[in-house]
Amino acid sequence: MSRKTAEEHADNWDLRDQDFNDNDFLYAVYDVMRQKSAFAHTEHPFLSATPGGAWVAVRYAECYRILQDWEHFSSNPTPEGAEQLAGDLVITLDPPRQQKFRKVLNPYFSPARMRSLQPQIRAETDRLIDDFVQAGRGDLAQVAWRQPGIVFFKYLLGMPTDDVPLCIELTDTALNGETEEARMGAWGGLYQHIHDAVTARTSGSARDDMIDVLLTAEIDGERLPLADVVSNAMLLVQAGLETTANAMSFAFHYLACHPAERDRLIDEPDLVPRAVEEFIRFAGSIHGIPRTVAGEVELGGQVFCPGESVLVNYAAANRDPDVFADADRCVLDRRENRHLGFGAGVHRCLGSNLARLEFQIGLKQVLARMPDYTLAPDAEAVFHGSSVTRGFRSIPVVFNPGQRSAA
Ligand code: HEM
Numbered sequence: 001m002s003r004k005t006a007e008e009h010a011d012n013w014d015l016r017d018q019d020f021n022d023n024d025f026l027y028a029v030y031d032v033m034r035q036k037s038a039f040a041h042t043e044h045p046f047l048s049a050t051p052g053g054a055w056v057a058v059r060y061a062e063c064y065r066i067l068q069d070w071e072h073f074s075s076n077p078t079p080e081g082a083e084q085l086a087g088d089l090v091i092t093l094d095p096p097r098q099q100k101f102r103k104v105l106n107p108y109f110s111p112a113r114m115r116s117l118q119p120q121i122r123a124e125t126d127r128l129i130d131d132f133v134q135a136g137r138g139d140l141a142q143v144a145w146r147q148p149g150i151v152f153f154k155y156l157l158g159m160p161t162d163d164v165p166l167c168i169e170l171t172d173t174a175l176n177g178e179t180e181e182a183r184m185g186a187w188g189g190l191y192q193h194i195h196d197a198v199t200a201r202t203s204g205s206a207r208d209d210m211i212d213v214l215l216t217a218e219i220d221g222e223r224l225p226l227a228d229v230v231s232n233a234m235l236l237v238q239a240g241l242e243t244t245a246n247a248m249s250f251a252f253h254y255l256a257c258h259p260a261e262r263d264r265l266i267d268e269p270d271l272v273p274r275a276v277e278e279f280i281r282f283a284g285s286i287h288g289i290p291r292t293v294a295g296e297v298e299l300g301g302q303v304f305c306p307g308e309s310v311l312v313n314y315a316a317a318n319r320d321p322d323v324f325a326d327a328d329r330c331v332l333d334r335r336e337n338r339h340l341g342f343g344a345g346v347h348r349c350l351g352s353n354l355a356r357l358e359f360q361i362g363l364k365q366v367l368a369r370m371p372d373y374t375l376a377p378d379a380e381a382v383f384h385g386s387s388v389t390r391g392f393r394s395i396p397v398v399f400n401p402g403q404r405s406a407a
Pocket residue numbers: 067075090091092098102152235236239240241243244247280284285286289314340341342343344346347348349350351352354355
């Protein structure tokens with residue numbers, strides 16, 4: 001089937017286009033966009049509700065500047081967008097209130113707290129591998145998608161792990177559903193589900209988890225309204241499930257297709273943290289979160305007017321050849337790697353320490369327990385590319401059968 005050229009896509013980039021199930025093609029489109037100008041324009045922004053489309057920042061330098069300049073490039077959506085939100089969300093607030101939310105949430109993601117979770121994350125990963133390790137074949141997407149959800153729900157958020165599959169499905173439909181109606185329906189379903197989980201907790205005894213933290217937090221001397229507690233819990237669910245799962249799924253698939261790289265990580269396990277950073281740069285980052293122009297400002301030769309929407313494309317920035325040597329190659333031992341995969345500035349990812357740990361342990365356990373795994377010759381891996389977060393939904397693999405763990 002014929003498809004649009006990279007140049008045609010670059011003129012009006014629409015991430016929902018099925019052509020972008022070809023990962024290399026999407027990055028070829030970004031190359032064209034980056035070469036033409038620091039900012040492309042799209043009538044089809046994935047997440048922004050601004051009428052008239054949005055600008056798309058595709059070069060590293062401008063993305064970085066936007067992320068640092070929250071006074072001109074606000075995370076608060078336009079009034080139309082704000083009406084659709086239920087409550088104050090940390091990701092759609094600006095300082096100083098945003099920083100007060102961060103102060104409440106940050107301790108839950110501290111490096112020390114994350115380190116203490118290592119044995120539990122390893123055991124949860126092992127349990128998922130146990131489901132198929134004796135068969136000598138399985139689907140690694142199951143590990144990539146379930147492990148971050150189980151870890152986050154059980155050890156941080158305080159929701160039942162039985163809810164993980166439903167929340168994954170609702171989050172996925174909310175982002176990628178075929179129609180606006182399906183997407184809005186899924187947002188509503190997710191909101192209601194989390195609302196019920198939060199309200200069930202308002203009467204019970206205190207627990208040391210994030211739902212409790214949100215319920216008892218005081219900002220400027222006042223408790224958060226219930227709508228804010230639910231909305232922020234919902235943001236954490238979306239942010240915690242889909243991003244890490246997609247990034248990890250990409251790594252599992254990449255190593256199945258590159259056995260020499262897989263063997264190198266097995267022989268040199270100290271490389272794993274650097275490899276994880278490279279996977280996040282190369283494929284695991286987000287393809288656009290909006291900012292709204294709050295005051296006239298010039299950047300990269302472009303004047304922006306108040307009310308305009310600008311998408312920061314972290315993934316395109318992460319392939320900018322002005323910043324990364326061999327930008328289109330996955331270099332597992334890359335040394336200089338100041339990628340924007342987790343963002344930058346005041347909204348820099350709250351869960352980056354958790355994501356890194358889940359990802360590193362996921363990789364280590366898979367490589368330790370099925371070191372010779374490769375793609376199954378009789379089944380296709382399924383990649384989903386027409387979304388802000390992109391990854392594999394199925395990675396059928398074969399390997400020499402192993403033993404169940406003691407987990
Ligand atoms: C590989 C995995 C992940 C990637 C690539 C990623 C990426 C990002 C990016 C690019 C931002 C900045 C958004 C902006 O500039 O507006 C962000 C913010 C955020 N992330 Fe992550 N993230 C990941 C994992 C997680 C996890 C596991 C959690 C929590 C469980 C999380 C929670 C958040 C939250 C709450 C924010 C908003 C912070 C704020 O507005 O101050 N993320 N993430």
